[in-house]
Amino acid sequence: MAFYSRVSGSVGMITLQNPPVNALSAPVRQGIVDTIHRALSEPEVKSVVICGQNGTFCGGADIKEFGANMSGPPLVPMIHLIEAAAKPVVAAIEGIALGGGLELALGCHYRVANSKARLGLPEVTLGLLPGAGGTQRLPRLIGVPAALELITTGRHVTAAEALQLGIIDEVTDHNAVDAAVKLAQSVAGKPLDARRISTYPCPRPPDSDVVFEKVMQEVRRHARGAIAPGTCVQAVRAAVALPYAKGMEREKELFATLFTSGQARALQYYFFAQRAIGRWSTPSGARWDTSKPRPVRKAAVIGLGTMGRGITVSLAQAGLSVVAVETQEKQLLAAKQAVTGMLERGAKRRGAPLVLDQIKYGRSVQAAADVDLVIEAVFEDMALKRSIFQQLSRLCKPGTLLCTNTSGLDIDELASQTQSPELVVGMHFFAPAHVMKLLEVVHGPRSSPEALATAMQLGKKMGKVSVAVGNCRCFVGNRMLRPYVMQAYFLLEEGATPEQVDQVLEEFGFPMGVFKMSDLSGLDVAWRMRKAEGLVLPASAGESARIREGSRYSPLGDLICEQGRFGQKTGRGWYQYDKPGGRVAKPDPWLHGFLEEYRTRHGLAARRIDHQEVLERCLYALINEGFQILQDGIAAGPEDIDVIYVLGYGWPRHRGGPMFFAGQVGLDKVLERLEHYHQVHPDVPALKPCSLLRRLAASGSPPISRWREILQKPRSQL
Ligand code: 3HC
Ligand code: NAI
Numbered sequence: 076m077a078f079y080s081r082v083s084g085s086v087g088m089i090t091l092q093n094p095p096v097n098a099l100s101a102p103v104r105q106g107i108v109d110t111i112h113r114a115l116s117e118p119e120v121k122s123v124v125i126c127g128q129n130g131t132f133c134g135g136a137d138i139k140e141f142g143a144n145m146s147g148p149p150l151v152p153m154i155h156l157i158e159a160a161a162k163p164v165v166a167a168i169e170g171i172a173l174g175g176g177l178e179l180a181l182g183c184h185y186r187v188a189n190s191k192a193r194l195g196l197p198e199v200t201l202g203l204l205p206g207a208g209g210t211q212r213l214p215r216l217i218g219v220p221a222a223l224e225l226i227t228t229g230r231h232v233t234a235a236e237a238l239q240l241g242i243i244d245e246v247t248d249h250n251a252v253d254a255a256v257k258l259a260q261s262v263a264g265k266p267l268d269a270r271r272i273s274t275y276p277c278p279r280p281p282d283s284d285v286v287f288e289k290v291m292q293e294v295r296r297h298a299r300g301a302i303a304p305g306t307c308v309q310a311v312r313a314a315v316a317l318p319y320a321k322g323m324e325r326e327k328e329l330f331a332t333l334f335t336s337g338q339a340r341a342l343q344y345y346f347f348a349q350r351a352i353g354r355w356s357t358p359s360g361a362r363w364d365t366s367k368p369r370p371v372r373k374a375a376v377i378g379l380g381t382m383g384r385g386i387t388v389s390l391a392q393a394g395l396s397v398v399a400v401e402t403q404e405k406q407l408l409a410a411k412q413a414v415t416g417m418l419e420r421g422a423k424r425r426g427a428p429l430v431l432d433q434i435k436y437g438r439s440v441q442a443a444a445d446v447d448l449v450i451e452a453v454f455e456d457m458a459l460k461r462s463i464f465q466q467l468s469r470l471c472k473p474g475t476l477l478c479t480n481t482s483g484l485d486i487d488e489l490a491s492q493t494q495s496p497e498l499v500v501g502m503h504f505f506a507p508a509h510v511m512k513l514l515e516v517v518h519g520p521r522s523s524p525e526a527l528a529t530a531m532q533l534g535k536k537m538g539k540v541s542v543a544v545g546n547c548r549c550f551v552g553n554r555m556l557r558p559y560v561m562q563a564y565f566l567l568e569e570g571a572t573p574e575q576v577d578q579v580l581e582e583f584g585f586p587m588g589v590f591k592m593s594d595l596s597g598l599d600v601a602w603r604m605r606k607a608e609g610l611v612l613p614a615s616a617g618e619s620a621r622i623r624e625g626s627r628y629s630p631l632g633d634l635i636c637e638q639g640r641f642g643q644k645t646g647r648g649w650y651q652y653d654k655p656g657g658r659v660a661k662p663d664p665w666l667h668g669f670l671e672e673y674r675t676r677h678g679l680a681a682r683r684i685d686h687q688e689v690l691e692r693c694l695y696a697l698i699n700e701g702f703q704i705l706q707d708g709i710a711a712g713p714e715d716i717d718v719i720y721v722l723g724y725g726w727p728r729h730r731g732g733p734m735f736f737a738g739q740v741g742l743d744k745v746l747e748r749l750e751h752y753h754q755v756h757p758d759v760p761a762l763k764p765c766s767l768l769r770r771l772a773a774s775g776s777p778p779i780s781r782w783r784e785i786l787q788k789p790r791s792q793l
Contacts, residue, residue: 077106086259087114087123096134097127099175101147108148115160121263124255126167135174138343150175150207154182158271163262167255168192178207184270186243187258188234189251197229199303202339206330210310211322215275217241226307227294277314287312300584301729306333337739341731348714352542366524368532375443378453379410382480385508386450388417393537397434398442440466448476450502457484461492468493476526478502483549486519497523500530505723513723514539519546542719545709552719558696558761563589564629570681573649574662579689584727590649591660594642602636627758691748696761698737706767712783735779742776
C-alpha cells in the first residue's frame with residue numbers, strides 16, 4: 076500500500092509500503108493512485124514527495140504478480156497521472172530505484188537521491204524491457220547511447236553516476252526525503268511544462284540507423300540467443316522514430332511479446348531459484364539453515380595452484396586473514412606473484428583497499444595451527460589428501476573446520492582421517508575461484524549442521540552463491556557433466572566432429588561447446604580423475620576399452636591426452652591453437668584424421684548426425700543424471716541443480732537451468748526421446764530414463780514448483 080501524510084502543512088508525502096523492496100504490487104499501485112488524487116485535491120498542498128519506507132525507494136514491479144492474473148491499476152496510466160499533475164512531484168530515492176521504481180521516478184518532475192542509492196532498469200535480466208515508459212523517457216532525458224547501454228545491460232548506477240548522466244537532479248549525503256521536501260517547497264507553484272519528460276523531443280543521434288545497427292549487432296553477440304536485449308534496442312529505436320504516444324504503444328507491444336515468451340518465465344524462475352536455495356535443508360535433512368555458523372576470522376589455504384590462488388584472493392577480499400601454504404618453492408613464488416596481481420587488479424576495479432598484508436605465506440602445513448578454518452586445494456589425489464587431513468587433524472586447534480576443494484572425491488573418507496569428522500565438509504569452488512560465483516558445499520554423512528552452516532556463511536561472505544549438496548562421486552555439477560561429455564564423445568565415434576557438436580551447443584546458448592570448454596579447462600584434469608578411478612585402459616585392451624561389462628565407454632578423451640594434447644595449454648586438444656596458451660580454436664585436420672582412423676579400427680561407420688540428435692543426446696543425458704541426483708537425495712531440489720548449472724557451467728540463464736528446461740520441453744517428451752535413444756544404444760546406461768523422471772511424467776508432468784513436495788515423499792516411493 077501507500078501511506079499518505081502531510082509535512083509542514085504544504086507538502087503531501089506518499090510513502091510506499093511493501094517490504095522488503097516496496098515492489099509495485101496491486102495494493103501499492105492502488106495506494107499511489109488514491110494518495111495522488113488526495114494530494115492534488117487538497118488546496119493547502121502545494122507540492123508532493125514520493126518516497127519508500129525503511130530507506131528503500133522501490134525495487135520495481137512485483138515480480139511475484141507476473142505469474143498470476145494482474146489486477147489493480149496499471150503502471151503506465153498511474154505514472155502518467157503523476158507526470159500530468161499540476162503540482163510538482165519529487166521522488167526521494169533512498170536505497171534503490173530499479174525497474175518500475177525508476178520509471179515511477181522518471182514520471183515525477185524532480186528526483187533527489189541519497190549518495191548510497193543505486194538506480195537502474197534491470198528488466199532485461201528478467202527477460203523483459205522497461206514497460207512503464209522507461210524505454211521512451213530515459214532516452215529523452217539522457218540521450219540515446221547512454222539509455223541504450225543502461226537498458227540493454229540492466230546495469231545499476233550509483234547516485235553520483237546518475238547525477239552525471241542527468242537521471243537525477245540532486246544527490247545528498249543526508250536523508251533524501253528531507254532534501255526532497257526542501258526541494259518540493261522551493262519549486263511549489265513554479266511552471267512544470269519543462270519538467271515533463273514525455274514532452275521532450277527524443278534527441279536523434281547523427282547516423283542513428285548506423286548507431287542502432289551497431290548496438291544491435293553488439294547486443295546479439297553477447298545475448299547468445301536471449302531475445303530481450305535486442306527487443307530493448309527496438310523499443311528505444313521507437314523513441315527516436317515515433318512521437319511519444321506511438322512510442323509507448325510500441326513499448327507495450329514489445330513488452331507483451333517478451334512477457335509471454337518462455338525466456339521471461341525462465342529468467343524469473345531463475346531469479347527466485349537463486350534466492351531460495353540457501354533456505355532449504357539438505358536432502359538428508361541436516362538443518363544447517365537453523366544452525367548458528369561459527370565465526371571465521373582466520374583461514375588457511377593448502378596448495379597454491381590454480382584453485383588455491385583464487386581461493387586465497389577471495390578470502391582476503393572478504394576481509395579474512397589468510398595463511399597460504401605451498402610446499403614447492405617455485406610454485407610458492409609464482410603463487411605470491413599471481414595473488415598479488417589479482418588483488419591489485421581487483422582493488423583497482425572495485426575501488427577497494429589493497430589487502431596484501433592480510434596474507435601470510437608459508438611452506439609448511441604447520442602454519443595452519445591457529446586458524447579457524449582450512450581449505451585444502453592440493454592435487455586431486457586421495458592418498459595425498461588423506462595424509463594432509465591426518466596432519467591437519469593433529470596440528471590444528473580444536474574446533475577448526477577442515478574443508479576440501481576436491482572436485483569429486485569422497486568427503487567421508489577424508490573425514491575418517493580426522494579426530495572430528497563432524498568438522499569436515501567440502502567447499503567446491505570453480506575456476507577461476509576469485510571470479511566464479513558458484514560454491515558447492517558438500518556435506519558428508521557425518522558433517523555437523525554447524526560446520527555446514529559455517530561453510531555456507533563463509534561462501535556468502537566471499538560473494539559466492541553457496542549450494543548445499545550431498546556427498547557422492549563428483550557431487551552435482553561434475554557428476555552431471557560426465558554423461559554429457561561422454562555423449563559428445565560417442566557422437567564423434569558415430570561421425571560428428573568437435574566443431575559440429577560445439578556449434579549446436581553454442582546455438583543453444585552455451586558460451587562454449589563441450590570440446591572448446593574442455594580445451595580451455597585442460598583435458599588432463601579429467602583424464603587424471605578417470606585414471607585414478609581405473610577407467611583408463613591401455614591401448615592393448617582393444618575392443619574391451621570400449622565396452623565395459625556391457626556398458627559403452629569412449630576412450631577418445633584418454634587417447635588424445637596420451638598424445639600430449641591437453642587443450643589450450645599445450646596448443647593442441649580437440650582443436651588446434653596458434654601456440655601453447657593460444658585462445659582461438661581452429662579445426663584440426665590431424666584430429667579429423669585421427670577420428671577416421673579410430674572409427675576404421677573399431678569398425679564404426681560414420682553417419683550424418685543432425686542437430687536435434689546432438690542436442691538431445693547431450694542435454695537429455697545430463698538432465699537424466701539430474702533426475703537421478705534428485706532421486707538419490709544429493710540435491711535438495713531442481714532449483715539447486717539449475718543454479719549450479721547456470722553459475723558454474725555456462726548453462727544459458729534464459730533457459731532457466733537444465734531441470735527447468737526439461738519441464739519446459741515437457742517431461743513426457745524428454746522421457747520419450749530418452750527411451751528412443753536408449754533403445755538405439757542399449758549399452759549406454761546414461762540414456763536409460765531414471766525412475767523419478769518416469770514417475771513425474773506419469774503423474775502428468777507437474778510444474779517444477781511442485782517437484783520439491785513430491786521429493787519429500789519417502790525415497791522408496793520415487
Ligand atoms: N518483486 C517482488 N519481489 C522482489 C522484487 C521485485 N521486484 N525484488 C526483490 N524481491 C524480493 C526477493 O525475492 C526477496 O524475497 P525473499 O526475501 O522472499 O526471498 C526479497 O525481495 C529481497 O531480495 P534480495 O534477496 O534479492 O535482496 P538484495 O538486497 O540482495 O537485493 C534487489 C535487492 C537489488 C532489489 C534485488 O532483489 C533485485 O535485483 N530485485 C529485482 C529488481 C528488478 O529487477 N526490478 C524490475 C522488476 S520488472 C519491472 O519493474 C517491470 C516494469 O518495467 C514494468
Ligand atoms: P594444481 O595442480 O594447479 O595445484 C595443486 C598445488 O598443490 C600445487 O601447487 C602443488 O605443489 C600443491 N601441493 C601438493 N602437495 C602439497 C602439500 N602437501 N602441501 C601444500 N601444497 C601442496 O591443482 P588445482 O587445479 O588447483 O586443483 C586443486 C584441487 O582443486 C584439486 O582437488 C582439484 O580437483 C580441485 N579443483 C580443481 C578445479 C580446476 O578447474 N582446476 C576446479 C575445482 C576443483
